[in-house]
Amino acid sequence: MVTQTDVLVIGGGATGTGIARDLALRGVDVVLAERDGLSAGASGRSHGLLHSGARYAESDPEGALECLEENRILRDVAGACVRETGGLFVQRSEDDPEYFEEKRAACEEIGIPVDVIDGDAAREAVPGLSTEVERAMWVPDAVVVPSRLVAANAADAREHGARILPHSPVASMAVANGRVESVTLERGDGATDGTSTEETIEPTYVVNAAGAHAGRIAAMAGVDVEMRPTRGVMVSVEHDGLEPVLNRCRDPDDGDIIVPHDGQVVLGTTSVPVDDPDDYETADWELEGTISECATMLPAVADAERVRTWWGVRPLYEPEEAEHGGRGISRGFHVLEHPDEGAENFASVVGGKLTTYRRMAEATADLVADRLGVDAACTTAERELTGAADPETLDEFVREFDGQGPTDSDLIGSPTPGA
Template identity: 50%
Template structure:
């Protein structure tokens, strides 16, 4: 069978490895650190219904609701079906709640309009000033366990999962990418899949390909108390400091969106944490007295095919699948952008393309339930990563 190297051990890379291995491809996954150590592990844990993107990015919204439904079935021990509310305050744009409701319906996202009083009955700590709300099927997801479960599924299907294995170069012969180089030596393959997230541009550059990534940092702050049972969103166009996520007796506040030049070296600013409380305390006034457990930052792997966007929030959260044969580098495929909620769709599309290029049949569904997530987390030694990004 053909051999494929997948570079990147986040949700997408682990998902690609699982898809390919299930189709009988010989797969080696290489992750420079630990699985889920990049954007996948350092996110706020929302399983998006798509409502957040329905107005400005309906394509991403439709992808999210489709994958939301699938992941509830495929990864039940990683997902909590808590539901979500988009709450409207007097300071939020007039008419936006109606615009959002209409956009959700257009994207096949179930939505229920609530009065402020009804919203407070469901979430008693909401502010008295909440005028109305939309109930949507947001959920929460444990990203570290989800990545681990995909990696274990890939391994059980025959894939080799390698942590702490950085790629130092791509091997190019007669214009074709034929493998990678690591500290342990050279590894050849029929295809290399670039699933390196915010570092995808760096990997592509090893083959003289200009892949325009636009990484953006975001902070998540964890409180010692839990302030809502559902995912709470500010009912306004997507911006910083507009989401509150329940997690095991705690709350996670998110997030900011600040462009960075180097996803390995960027400032972590206290003003970002302060902004979260400034923007979310009007939704839940008790947050003004909250005790912070800790904060952590992640870097989004945003793709910017037409550079010069001034605001990272304006970039699509959809994904792009790039066959670099079109750039004169056959043998290399990049999967960029997207969200953790849509990782499975990204992996499936990538595997379909690779299998097509390698003449491998993709008959038969790989959309089967994932293995036990706790067992998978233990198998790959990810307990410390869980502790760093999620409260105990």
């Protein structure tokens, strides 16, 4: 089977589905291919924090402002994909008070709303908060439900003409005369018996949005994209009643974020380089260290029942990491073209974070539209996502696209019995 299309997007996470939606809304014919179910990579294996920008305010003001702006947009357009919680940066007695003041000043300079409260007020807002917390700072963090967000973008793209193909890994690419001429997919379509068929896509343009696997996909097109993925552990434990996201107010380190869910909290995370995003070790010290460090903010989590544990792999871009390094640096994104490497109709979008996926998609779609001669503008910042107002509709999209990730499996509703 041979299919011709304007654009083939490879990768079914938030960025890939966001690109497909953006382009489809501009009237571009799009096919999206994902090797597994949607959200199988970093999007569905994150801690689910919708950043306010405060985490990066002093280290990367530009990236922090991007987070703030995208946070506000998603609250408007993503409906039940976002949970309004607020966030607290908490300072323990041993934490550097100058760091707290630097972060507050940086947030105020950027325009991130902050409200400083003393330890007693913080414990009133968060029952069980450590007695060692001396003060805290309210910021507009929130929680994102990534499985819903990705599925809603895919459904919206499909509603506007895109084809969404989960379980369709790239088998090969044919490159000639400086262009990717065709891409062959293995179409499993979720078959449990291992059977598959092949479909050859003949695209005018190809977008590589494969996250931590971007380097492997780029190599199939004969180009080089240097990735430097790192793994991070998340553990969900039983804990009822936490409302705001908790952030430790210190230089970013292991175990400094607690994300509230309904009756559970997600503790995270670590940052350990990996060579292969599909095959990497997981270490008990990451799990135990994350729980121990998070317990310095909320002591009850140390002995809480563990519900599930997972690791995610960040799609970090090697040149940026080599230049900046460090966990305090905002995870910026890059849209790379490859005409000098013999693939003039091939672009890779790398780096970034879940909070800024829509902006990454807009930048990529702007580039692709320009190369295709399409003059339609981006509208994703103003248009509500399909089904955003109805959690049941969103959860049905998740099931349809096999898009359930471990981050939010406790928040996605089960099918109605007999349905």
